[in-house]
Amino acid sequence: MDGVVALAVALATDQDLSGPDGDVLLCLGEPGTLDVSQLQQQLNLQATGHQWWCQRSLSQRFVTVGTINQGTLSYSGETCGCLPTTVSRVNGQNEISPYELWFVHLMSPMNSDDASVLHTGVARELREAVDERERVRSNSATIAIGDFNMPPYSPGMTAPTTLNAAACKTAARGTRTVRAQKHNYFFNPMWEILGSRRSDQQPGSFYKRYDNSAIFWHLYDQVLVRPELVDSVVTGSARVMTTAGAFNLLTSQGGIDTRFSDHLPITISLAI
Amino acid sequence: MENLWPNDLLEEMSGATPNAIETILEIQAIGLSTITGGLVVGRVRDRSFRPARAWSLYIEPVDQPSKAYEFLIIRSADGGYPVVVETYHLADMRLKRCESKATLTKALQKIFAEPSSKSLIRTLAEEAIAAGAVARPEGDTKVQSARPIEIGPLFNTTDGQVSSVSMFGISGHISDTTLENLRDRNKRVVEPLNESFVVTIPFVGTVKATVSKEELDVLVAQATRSLKGY
Numbered sequence: 001m002d003g004v005v006a007l008a009v010a011l012a013t014d015q016d017l018s019g020p021d022g023d024v025l026l027c028l029g030e031p032g033t034l035d036v037s038q039l040q041q042q043l044n045l046q047a048t049g050h051q052w053w054c055q056r057s058l059s060q061r062f063v064t065v066g067t068i069n070q071g072t073l074s075y076s077g078e079t080c081g082c083l084p085t086t087v088s089r090v091n092g093q094n095e096i097s098p099y100e101l102w103f104v105h106l107m108s109p110m111n112s113d114d115a116s117v118l119h120t121g122v123a124r125e126l127r128e129a130v131d132e133r134e135r136v137r138s139n140s141a142t143i144a145i146g147d148f149n150m151p152p153y154s155p156g157m158t159a160p161t162t163l164n165a166a167a168c169k170t171a172a173r174g175t176r177t178v179r180a181q182k183h184n185y186f187f188n189p190m191w192e193i194l195g196s197r198r199s200d201q202q203p204g205s206f207y208k209r210y211d212n213s214a215i216f217w218h219l220y221d222q223v224l225v226r227p228e229l230v231d232s233v234v235t236g237s238a239r240v241m242t243t244a245g246a247f248n249l250l251t252s253q254g255g256i257d258t259r260f261s262d263h264l265p266i267t268i269s270l271a272i
Numbered sequence: 273m274e275n276l277w278p279n280d281l282l283e284e285m286s287g288a289t290p291n292a293i294e295t296i297l298e299i300q301a302i303g304l305s306t307i308t309g310g311l312v313v314g315r316v317r318d319r320s321f322r323p324a325r326a327w328s329l330y331i332e333p334v335d336q337p338s339k340a341y342e343f344l345i346i347r348s349a350d351g352g353y354p355v356v357v358e359t360y361h362l363a364d365m366r367l368k369r370c371e372s373k374a375t376l377t378k379a380l381q382k383i384f385a386e387p388s389s390k391s392l393i394r395t396l397a398e399e400a401i402a403a404g405a406v407a408r409p410e411g412d413t414k415v416q417s418a419r420p421i422e423i424g425p426l427f428n429t430t431d432g433q434v435s436s437v438s439m440f441g442i443s444g445h446i447s448d449t450t451l452e453n454l455r456d457r458n459k460r461v462v463e464p465l466n467e468s469f470v471v472t473i474p475f476v477g478t479v480k481a482t483v484s485k486e487e488l489d490v491l492v493a494q495a496t497r498s499l500k501g502y
C-alpha cells in the first residue's frame with residue numbers, strides 16, 4: 001500500500017510526467033487484496049490538491065487510480081485478460097478527443113511447451129480485440145500499456161498478423177502489405193530503453209535469469225500507440241521507474257525489491 | 273412437399289462420441305442462460321488462427337453486449353486434446369492443461385464453482401436487473417442478438433456536461449440535457465413507432481461511424497446526388 005501511494009504521489013508531483021495539472025491515470029495489474037477504499041483515502045490525505053479516485057475492475061485483476069476526471073473514462077467489458085476503456089480528453093476550446101486505452105496483462109509463457117507459439121497466439125487475440133473495438137467505437141486512436149509478457153522483439157510484438165509494433169516512428173506511420181493484405185502498425189517507444197542502463201533506470205522492467213538466455217533484464221512491460229498518436233508521445237518519456245518518491249524499488253544489489261512488485265512500473269507521457 | 277430425410281438417419285450413432293471442444297463450450301453458454309434465468313447469457317467465439325484452434329466463452333448481461341466479459345479461452349494446437357484453459361479472473365489457477373474431455377469437464381466444473389466466478393456472474397446478473405431484465409424461472413436458452421450500447425459518465429467540457437456514447441456503430445458525445453430527456457422518456461427524444469420506438473439524439477460536436485468500403489461508396493454517391501439537388 002505505501003509503495004503504491006508513494007508511486008502515485010510521485011507521478012502527480014512530477015510535471016514532466018503529469019503536466020501542469022498533475023493529471024495521473026495509473027493502473028495496477030494483479031493487485032491482489034489491496035484495499036481500494038483505503039488506498040483512495042491515503043492518496044487524498046497525502047497528495048492534497050487532487051481529487052484521487054480508485055476503481056477495481058470486474059475481474060478484480062486491475063485497479064485504476066487517477067486524478068483525471070473519472071467521468072472521462074468509459075469502461076466496457078474485459079477481453080483477452082485486458083481492460084479496455086475510452087478516455088475522452090478535453091483540450092481547451094478544441095473538440096473532445098477520445099482515446100481507446102488498453103490496460104494489458106497477457107499470459108506468461110512460463111511452463112508453456114513453446115513460448116513463441118503462445119506469444120503469437122495471445123498477441124493475435126489482443127490485436128483482433130483492439131481492431132474490433134476500433135471498429136465499434138469508430139476510433140483508431142489506441143494506446144495499449146502493460147505487461148505483454150514478451151519482449152519488444154518477440155514475434156508476438158512484431159509479426160504483421162500479431163501486434164505489428166515497429167521500433168521506428170517513420171515506419172509505423174505507414175502500412176505493411178504482406179500477401180496482399182494491409183496491416184496497420186503500432187509504434188513501440190519502449191525500444192529506446194532496451195539495454196540502456198542509466199543511473200535512474202534499469203534496462204528492463206522484470207528481472208529473471210533463464211537457463212537458456214543471456215538476457216537477465218526483460219522489457220515485458222511496454223506501451224504501444226497507433227500511428228496517429230506517434231507525434232503525441234513525448235520524446236524520451238517512456239521510462240522504467242526505479243524509485244517511487246522516497247522508496248527505492250530496487251534491492252541493494254540492483255534487483256527488483258519484490259516487497260512492492262515483481263515488475264518495475266513504466267510510465268509514458270502523451271501530449272493529449 | 274414431403275420431408276425426404278429418412279427417419280432412422282441418426283440411428284447408428286452410439287452417443288458415446290466425444291463432444292467437440294467448441295460444442296462443450298456452447299453447451300455451457302446455453303447452460304449459463306438457463307441457470308441465471310436468462311439474466312446472464314454466454315456466447316462462444318471462435319478465435320482460431322489455423323492450424324491452432326481457440327474458443328472463447330464470453331458472458332454478458334442479457335441485451336448488453338457492450339459489457340461482454342471474456343470469461344475463459346480454450347486453446348488447442350490442432351483442435352483436439354490436450355487443451356489449455358485460461359480463466360482470466362482466477363489468479364491462482366489461471367491456466368489449466370486438460371488431456372481429455374473428462375479432465376476438461378472436471379476443470380470447467382471447478383472453474384464455474386469458484387467463488388470469484390459466481391461473484392462475477394452475480395455482478396452481471398445485477399447489471400441485467402438494473403437495466404430492466406426480469407429473471408425467468410426456466411431461463412432463456414435462446415440468445416437474442418442485441419446491438420452494443422455504451423454511455424459513459426458525465427464530464428465537463430466547454431460545451432457543458434457531456435457523456436461519451438457508442439451505439440449501433442456510431443460514436444460521439446451527448447449532453448446532460450439529452451441524457452435527462454432519455455431517462456425521462458421525454459416525447460422530444462423518445463416516440464413510439466408500432467412495437468418499437470424512435471429515439472432522436474442530438475450529438476455535441478462530431479459523430480463518427482465505421483463503414484465498409486461498399487457503404488462508403490453508397491454514402492459518397494448519395495452525398496454527390498444530394499448536392500446536385502436530387
